[in-house]
Amino acid sequence: GENVEQHPSTLSVQEGDSAVIKCTYSDSASNYFPWYKQELGKRPQLIIDIRSNVGEKKDQRIAVTLNKTAKHFSLHITETQPEDSAVYFCAARGGADGLTFGKGTHLIIQP
Amino acid sequence: EPEVTQTPSHQVTQMGQEVILRCVPISNHLYFYWYRQILGQKVEFLVSFYNNEISEKSEIFDDQFSVERPDGSNFTLKIRSTKLEDSAMYFCASSGRARGETQYFGPGTRLLVL
Numbered sequence: 001g002e003n004v005e006q007h008p009s010t011l012s013v014q015e016g017d018s019a020v021i022k023c024t025y026s027d028s029a030s031n032y033f034p035w036y037k038q039e040l041g042k043r044p045q046l047i048i049d050i051r052s053n054v055g056e057k058k059d060q061r062i063a064v065t066l067n068k069t070a071k072h073f074s075l076h077i078t079e080t081q082p083e084d085s086a087v088y089f090c091a092a093r094g095g096a097d098g099l100t101f102g103k104g105t106h107l108i109i110q111p
Numbered sequence: 112e113p114e115v116t117q118t119p120s121h122q123v124t125q126m127g128q129e130v131i132l133r134c135v136p137i138s139n140h141l142y143f144y145w146y147r148q149i150l151g152q153k154v155e156f157l158v159s160f161y162n163n164e165i166s167e168k169s170e171i172f173d174d175q176f177s178v179e180r181p182d183g184s185n186f187t188l189k190i191r192s193t194k195l196e197d198s199a200m201y202f203c204a205s206s207g208r209a210r211g212e213t214q215y216f217g218p219g220t221r222l223l224v225l
Contacts, residue, residue: 032211034213034214036216042218043115043202043216043217043218043219044154044202044216045216046213046214046215049213089153089154091154093211096159096167097142097144097159097161097166097167097210098144098146098156098157098158098159098167098169099146099154099156099214100156101153101154101155101156102153103152103153104153
């Protein structure tokens, strides 16, 4: 089955700086890669996703890049703000229905 | 904006007891899912459900688990005889009318088995 690795487990950045979280996946058939943000005690919220027919997608301060050859994808957050502090999960899905999640990155924005 | 809802928010049960976790998916969605998240760990897929039957299940989803859509709005997860290791946050999710659409998560039910 699919295996998703996510790094780093914790990321601390200064407010206003950029943050990058990286994930790799194992199943070359995977074609959908969402990113979820989870604040403490709350539900995972989709923040951006990318499908395998594109290499990059951007939504305001958030971007995701996908390298299918290397089987990795990354989340980029620019101009970080205190409200960006949360746990971020990457996930992958291939021909099946269920998402395979990474272990999460705890993003800390230092004022 | 419509959201997935789940009840109860917290459930405490004794080992060996049956529990039923309830979810109301987004109203026009056709695909339903259960995931679990053990404290401090990643979210893990349990089962997906479409057209009144299971479409996929993981290794975690053994004979102790079952799912049901008893009416037009609810989607339930039953654990027949709970074990200590079933303690986790259980998330329901739903997605739209075509396979592969975005999955929207509910707020979760925190299950504690004593």
